[in-house]
Amino acid sequence: MTxxxxxxxxxxxxxxxxxxxxxxxxxxxxLRKAKQCCLEQGISEEKIKEVITSTISASLVPSLAILxxxxxxxxxxxxxxxxxxxxVIGALQYETMxxxxxxxxxxVELGSLLSGPAENYTGVMLVMTLGVVVGPxxxxxxxxxYSTGLMKAKSTSDWGNIAITCIPMAVVAVYxxxxxxxxxxxxxxxxxxxxxxxxxxxxxxxxxxxxNFTIGLSMIFGIVAAVAVEFLLKK
Amino acid sequence: xxxxxxxxxxxxxxxPFVEWAHRTGRIFMICFLLYAxxxxxxxxxVFGAWPKPQAVLPGLLTVLMMLGVQSVLEVGLxxxxxxxxxxxxxxxxxxxxxxxxxxxxxxxxxxxETNTTAGDAIALISTxxxxxxxxxxxIIGMFLIVPLRPFLESSVASSASNYLLAALFGSIxxxxxxxxxxxxxxxNKLWVCILPFVLTMILAISGQLKSSMAMVMILVAIPxxxxxxxxxxxxxxxxxxxxxxxxxxxxxxxxxK
Numbered sequence: 001m002t003x004x005x006x007x008x009x010x011x012x013x014x015x016x017x018x019x020x021x022x023x024x025x026x027x028x029x030x031l032r033k034a035k036q037c038c039l040e041q042g043i044s045e046e047k048i049k050e051v052i053t054s055t056i057s058a059s060l061v062p063s064l065a066i067l068x069x070x071x072x073x074x075x076x077x078x079x080x081x082x083x084x085x086x087x088v089i090g091a092l093q094y095e096t097m098x099x100x101x102x103x104x105x106x107x108v109e110l111g112s113l114l115s116g117p118a119e120n121y122t123g124v125m126l127v128m129t130l131g132v133v134v135g136p137x138x139x140x141x142x143x144x145x146y147s148t149g150l151m152k153a154k155s156t157s158d159w160g161n162i163a164i165t166c167i168p169m170a171v172v173a174v175y176x177x178x179x180x181x182x183x184x185x186x187x188x189x190x191x192x193x194x195x196x197x198x199x200x201x202x203x204x205x206x207x208x209x210x211x212n213f214t215i216g217l218s219m220i221f222g223i224v225a226a227v228a229v230e231f232l233l234k235k
Numbered sequence: 236x237x238x239x240x241x242x243x244x245x246x247x248x249x250x251p252f253v254e255w256a257h258r259t260g261r262i263f264m265i266c267f268l269l270y271a272x273x274x275x276x277x278x279x280x281v282f283g284a285w286p287k288p289q290a291v292l293p294g295l296l297t298v299l300m301m302l303g304v305q306s307v308l309e310v311g312l313x314x315x316x317x318x319x320x321x322x323x324x325x326x327x328x329x330x331x332x333x334x335x336x337x338x339x340x341x342x343x344x345x346x347x348e349t350n351t352t353a354g355d356a357i358a359l360i361s362t363x364x365x366x367x368x369x370x371x372x373x374i375i376g377m378f379l380i381v382p383l384r385p386f387l388e389s390s391v392a393s394s395a396s397n398y399l400l401a402a403l404f405g406s407i408x409x410x411x412x413x414x415x416x417x418x419x420x421x422x423n424k425l426w427v428c429i430l431p432f433v434l435t436m437i438l439a440i441s442g443q444l445k446s447s448m449a450m451v452m453i454l455v456a457i458p459x460x461x462x463x464x465x466x467x468x469x470x471x472x473x474x475x476x477x478x479x480x481x482x483x484x485x486x487x488x489x490x491x492k
Contacts, residue, residue: 019274023366024367027363028367030323034252034359035356036252038353038360043356055337055361058406061399062332063369065395065396065399086373088328089328101297102295105297106294120286122282122284122286126286129275133272134306136267136268139314140261143314150350151249151253154348164315165427166457167315167460171316172404172407172411174453178446178449181436186397189401190401194409197406198409215336223399227391
């Protein structure tokens with residue numbers, strides 16, 4: 001029996017399909033509950049729709065990048081397992097790294113997983129799964145205490161509020177210069193996206209619907225501009 | 236009696252939604268983890284293909300060592316932004332390249348703050364939608380794998396994915412730089428970013444800091460931001476203002492609080 005037998009088995013399709021359906025079900029239930037809460041908190045139905053549309057538009061382009069990762073992994077692992085891994089937990093860098101470390105400890109090549117013994121394939125499946133359990137375990141154990149502790153600190157004093165606001169600000173303060181100054185195409189992607197966002201913001205005053213697609217549009221323009229500049233620099 | 240009274244005064248009651256989101260999130264996470272582990276185990280049992288422990292353990296230990304610390308740091312860094320949506324986010328992955336930008340953008344659009352009930356609810360909406368979009372795109376990709384392959388494997392698509400994060404942050408930056416809206420706002424909050432921004436800029440220009448080291452830099456940036464915030468708050472530069480009142484009056488009120 002080879003890795004391909006497991007990779008293309010109906011059993012794996014069923015297991016992955018059921019898992020994904022369960023995640024979608026949980027996401028839909030949470031979405032409904034969160035929407036109710038927003039309405040109770042005074043956020044209008046229109047604003048919620050704007051948030052949803054904007055999130056869809058912001059998720060489309062990164063999801064296409066994940067699709068590229070899926071194709072890369074599918075070449076060596078079949079399509080079902082990468083489909084599961086990249087729909088949950090996974091990020092391409094991690095998945096490829098985990099698969100590579102396992103096959104090298106087995107003394108085989110990643111490209112031979114499908115044609116090699118089935119044990120190699122299940123070995124990689126196990127490592128890719130068990131290698132990322134730390135994050136979810138830590139979240140399950142500590143996220144509630146941590147998050148509600150921050151909520152409490154924020155609601156009780158102005159200083160607590162400022163200190164907590166510093167965390168997302170720190171993320172932005174690091175990523176903006178890091179992306180802006182790492183290379184010319186990166187800077188072009190950043191600036192083109194910023195300019196398109198500003199244009200969309202102005203346009204949305206007259207055409208409201210434009211606002212919902214701001215991130216999606218600005219990302220597409222930013223990426224196209226960066227690829228064009230990269231192409232020109234290579235020439 | 237006195238002790239009981241004190242407890243009542245300091246007790247912080249969670250909003251029922253936040254309580255629900257954490258409770259169901261934890262149950263979901265436990266079920267998800269068990270199911271995720273069960274998939275390879277079921278395959279091993281059904282196909283009788285158990286790998287040799289000595290072949291798997293070195294790879295597993297290497298991955299755990301490399302990613303264990305990173306995972307703990309990610310929880311510490313991103314939970315304050317994600318709140319009760321942390322569970323779904325950590326289950327569906329792609330945190331920095333998808334979920335965090337989506338949540339930050341959604342909270343900006345809705346005009347809500349992190350670590351509030353409304354902020355938590357908006358973060359959860361954004362995470363749910365974004366997770367569903369990714370799953371749906373991958374399902375479509377599964378069916379269109381043959382016609383899509385030439386495009387997605389092209390060099391253009393490959394280099395385009397390198398600029399994803401830069402383009403995302405370009406758009407998000409506008410929201411952070413724009414004037415805040417609302418009645419109760421934090422004035423001059425951008426000043427807390429100045430030190431980590433300049434430090435990262437110098438390190439990035441000198442080539443000593445790569446994108447892969449962003450998390451280490453964020454760990455340095457958080458205490459720097461908090462320290463700057465503390466000093467500026469004490470000096471009255473950063474304060475909370477009721478936009479219906481005049482600035483000096485609001486600053487004084489904030490300092491008194």
